[in-house]
Amino acid sequence: MTIIRSNRDILDPHMDSTPLATIDASNFGSLTFTGDVMLKRLPAEVFEKLQQTMRRGLPLDPAIANTVASAMKDWALEHGCTHYCHWFQPLTGATAEKHDAFFVPDGEGGAIAKFSGSALIRGEPDASSFPSGGIRDTYEARGYTAWDATSPAFILRTNSGATLCIPTAFVSWTGEALDKKTPLLRSIAAVSKHAMRILKFFGSDKGVSQVITTLGCEQEYFLINDEFYRERPDLRICERTLIGAHAPKGQQMHDHYFGSIPERVQAYMHAVERRLFELGVPVATRHNEVAPAQYELAPTFENANVATDHQMVMMHVMETCAPHFGLRCLLHEKPFAGINGSGKHNNWSISTDTGVNLLDPQEETHSNMQFLVFLCAVMRAVDLHADLLRASIASAANDHRLGANEAPPAIISIFMGEMLSDILDQLEKGEPKSTKKGGSLDLGSHILPNIPRHSGDRNRTSPFAFTGNKFEFRAVGSSAAVSWPNTVLNTIIAESLDFVATELEKKAGARPAPAQQQEAVWSVLKQIVSKHRRVLFDGDNYAPKWHKEAEKRGLPHLRSTAEALPILRSKKSLELFEKYGVLNNRELNARVDVLIETYIKTMGIEARMLTSLLKQQILPAALRYQTQLAETVVATKAARVSAPDTVIQLKKLVKMITDLRKAIAAVEQAESHHVAEPEKHAKFIHQKLVPAMEKARKASDALEAVIPDDLWTLPTYAEMLFVR
Numbered sequence: 053m054t055i056i057r058s059n060r061d062i063l064d065p066h067m068d069s070t071p072l073a074t075i076d077a078s079n080f081g082s083l084t085f086t087g088d089v090m091l092k093r094l095p096a097e098v099f100e101k102l103q104q105t106m107r108r109g110l111p112l113d114p115a116i117a118n119t120v121a122s123a124m125k126d127w128a129l130e131h132g133c134t135h136y137c138h139w140f141q142p143l144t145g146a147t148a149e150k151h152d153a154f155f156v157p158d159g160e161g162g163a164i165a166k167f168s169g170s171a172l173i174r175g176e177p178d179a180s181s182f183p184s185g186g187i188r189d190t191y192e193a194r195g196y197t198a199w200d201a202t203s204p205a206f207i208l209r210t211n212s213g214a215t216l217c218i219p220t221a222f223v224s225w226t227g228e229a230l231d232k233k234t235p236l237l238r239s240i241a242a243v244s245k246h247a248m249r250i251l252k253f254f255g256s257d258k259g260v261s262q263v264i265t266t267l268g269c270e271q272e273y274f275l276i277n278d279e280f281y282r283e284r285p286d287l288r289i290c291e292r293t294l295i296g297a298h299a300p301k302g303q304q305m306h307d308h309y310f311g312s313i314p315e316r317v318q319a320y321m322h323a324v325e326r327r328l329f330e331l332g333v334p335v336a337t338r339h340n341e342v343a344p345a346q347y348e349l350a351p352t353f354e355n356a357n358v359a360t361d362h363q364m365v366m367m368h369v370m371e372t373c374a375p376h377f378g379l380r381c382l383l384h385e386k387p388f389a390g391i392n393g394s395g396k397h398n399n400w401s402i403s404t405d406t407g408v409n410l411l412d413p414q415e416e417t418h419s420n421m422q423f424l425v426f427l428c429a430v431m432r433a434v435d436l437h438a439d440l441l442r443a444s445i446a447s448a449a450n451d452h453r454l455g456a457n458e459a460p461p462a463i464i465s466i467f468m469g470e471m472l473s474d475i476l477d478q479l480e481k482g483e484p485k486s487t488k489k490g491g492s493l494d495l496g497s498h499i500l501p502n503i504p505r506h507s508g509d510r511n512r513t514s515p516f517a518f519t520g521n522k523f524e525f526r527a528v529g530s531s532a533a534v535s536w537p538n539t540v541l542n543t544i545i546a547e548s549l550d551f552v553a554t555e556l557e558k559k560a561g562a563r564p565a566p567a568q569q570q571e572a573v574w575s576v577l578k579q580i581v582s583k584h585r586r587v588l589f590d591g592d593n594y595a596p597k598w599h600k601e602a603e604k605r606g607l608p609h610l611r612s613t614a615e616a617l618p619i620l621r622s623k624k625s626l627e628l629f630e631k632y633g634v635l636n637n638r639e640l641n642a643r644v645d646v647l648i649e650t651y652i653k654t655m656g657i658e659a660r661m662l663t664s665l666l667k668q669q670i671l672p673a674a675l676r677y678q679t680q681l682a683e684t685v686v687a688t689k690a691a692r693v694s695a696p697d698t699v700i701q702l703k704k705l706v707k708m709i710t711d712l713r714k715a716i717a718a719v720e721q722a723e724s725h726h727v728a729e730p731e732k733h734a735k736f737i738h739q740k741l742v743p744a745m746e747k748a749r750k751a752s753d754a755l756e757a758v759i760p761d762d763l764w765t766l767p768t769y770a771e772m773l774f775v776r
């Protein structure tokens with residue numbers, strides 16, 4: 053709809069005069085209250101105590117709160133902050149913040165800056181308007197935020213001011229979790245408890261005070277022109293295009309992936325990276341992704357709690373930076389039909405607090421018993437609870453992606469790669485004897501070096517892949533808050549580590565001698581491998597053949613959110629979360645209620661957006677075109693020329709308009725249909741409303757293909773995806 057003369061027209065006019073973006077190493081984390089900043093500003097013993105909590109997971113000493121608060125306040129004021137906030141992750145999936153001013157009247161006509169230890173430790177936001185799944189009613193408003201000292205406080209700046217943000221947990225007056233951080237922290241503690249037993253079994257617990265999970269999330273996203281975004285109500289309201297005919301070119305040329313990054317996009321990336329750098333979020337990689345206008349950014353991994361907070365900050369920075377470059381950042385899982393959607397590869401591992409990665413196979417993997425124990429525990433967990441993992445990434449948006457256009461299917465399986473698969477084969481028979489080696493590649497030209505080859509290939513189709521020294525859970529959606537999938541993942545791992553530790557201890561005791569160790573390990577692992585290897589699959593996960601095979605193996609295939617979410621309420625699931633102290637039954641049920649409600653509301657909003665778009669923009673454009681054609685026929689006839697082709701065209705158009713009208717009516721009917729029980733309502737939406745919306749989209753897209761450009765009021769796919 054917009055006439056674009058050249059890409060130059062939409063470039064930032066100031067860009068050429070902008071100095072080169074440089075990153076100064078000393079700026080890393082300069083807007084976070086950690087490391088050097090803390091060291092300089094806190095008395096030595098307070099710094100030491102805080103470090104014990106941050107690094108070693110020791111309980112927080114509340115006596116230090118006043119000193120920390122005062123130092124934080126001075127630091128924040130020096131950086132232009134006027135306000136502070138307890139920053140948390142309610143069940144909405146976004147972050148929440150309520151700002152309080154540092155300044156209070158001093159009673160003598162002036163004001164003083166104040167921030168007490170108790171204000172740092174505890175906040176009291178009204179909990180009644182956040183989703184609580186029935187835990188809190190509107191008349192029961194009290195909720196608390198509690199300082200998470202392990203995640204550094206940071207300063208968020210805008211052009212007009214700055215705010216000190218303090219990462220917190222959010223719980224109700226009853227002590228029940230109303231957020232995503234609390235259960236995540238509980239799940240990490242559960243992993244630690246049982247992983248420590250395994251380290252003890254192998255005598256490798258010396259100096260280790262806790263085990264943590266580590267996390268690095270590759271974030272995929274789209275960037276389009278801000279003006280197109282503003283002109284598409286569906287993008288503004290739903291973050292995805294509900295209609296839109298395919299552009300003549302999609303991603304079939306494979307020319308965007310890893311291609312040279314458009315200049316304006318690079319300018320944007322530099323700005324995002326600089327801001328994140330100051331916030332202590334270490335961005336490691338950037339590149340063009342597969343779909344046109346799609347990109348990716350990945351930070352260096354960190355302890356999962358901090359990484360999760362940083363992930364939320366990262367999405368915030370990505371979204372808020374884009375308009376400065378005339379761009380809009382789309383984090384939705386499927387902003388455009390017919391091309392790849394966006395995911396968030398959840399790279400996950402387990403590590404000691406002394407920095408030993410427990411999923412590092414090392415050289416002679418077959419003899420690395422401790423690694424094999426952790427590996428098999430993961431395999432067992434994923435097999436036993438594939439349904440929960442699937443449910444942990446379920447959302448209306450991810451439904452469009454899973455199983456479509458190069459996204460993993462909704463069947464959860466594990467890719468182990470050649471070297472590990474071979475060792476698992478050996479394990480099934482007893483003690484493994486050898487490790488396959490990758491060797492080296494001779495490139496056939498003497499000026500090129502021989503390069504070492506990995507012992508296994510990569511597999512991009514697997515939803516849960518071992519990638520060298522970590523697992524990559526690839527089915528997570530791009531807009532998701534990663535705390536929830538990681539909570540589920542950690543909980544099922546904790547259960548499995550508990551099981552394995554118990555079996556090992558039964559056979560050989562808690563701290564056995566090497567000979568007994570070996571016997572116990574090989575016999576326990578042998579059983580685990582034979583029982584759970586059905587979850588392993590190294591082939592093409594996109595192939596229909598695999599879907600049949602998976603069904604034969606009895607692996608769950610939960611195709612939609614409506615099917616997947618209720619699984620979280622199963623007896624098996626309630627018992628699991630309760631046993632490991634992650635969520636009690638009320639907390640878990642509340643969470644599922646919120647997830648289902650969110651699905652229903654999202655789809656309701658999409659359906660209403662779709663019908664209003666169709667009625668207010670598409671239908672009027674089609675009718676204007678109908679008038680034009682009719683007038684052409686009349687005028688042509690008046691000139692005594694017959695116009696049979698135009699008559700046919702007009703008749704076809706009228707038929708297409710009728711189809712669209714019928715389709716709109718069907719969507720409206722399905723949308724207004726109310727089912728009292730939310731789970732059934734969600735199923736109804738998936739079975740009836742979603743297909744009706746797809747049909748309406750088809751009718752609209754067919755019209756888009758024939759209606760003249762000057763009558764079409766919306767930016768098209770060709771414009772949104774190819775104007776850079």
Ligand code: ADP
Pocket residue numbers: 266267268269270336337350351352353354399400401402409519521522
């Ligand atoms: P690829 O696209 O090949 O998977 P990237 O370099 O884009 O690789 O991303 C890999 C991600 O995995 C990064 O965010 C990285 O920090 C993270 N990662 C690496 N090692 C670990 C680990 N031990 N635990 C968690 N995440 C890790």
Ligand code: MG
Pocket residue numbers: 270397524
């Ligand atoms: Mg990856």
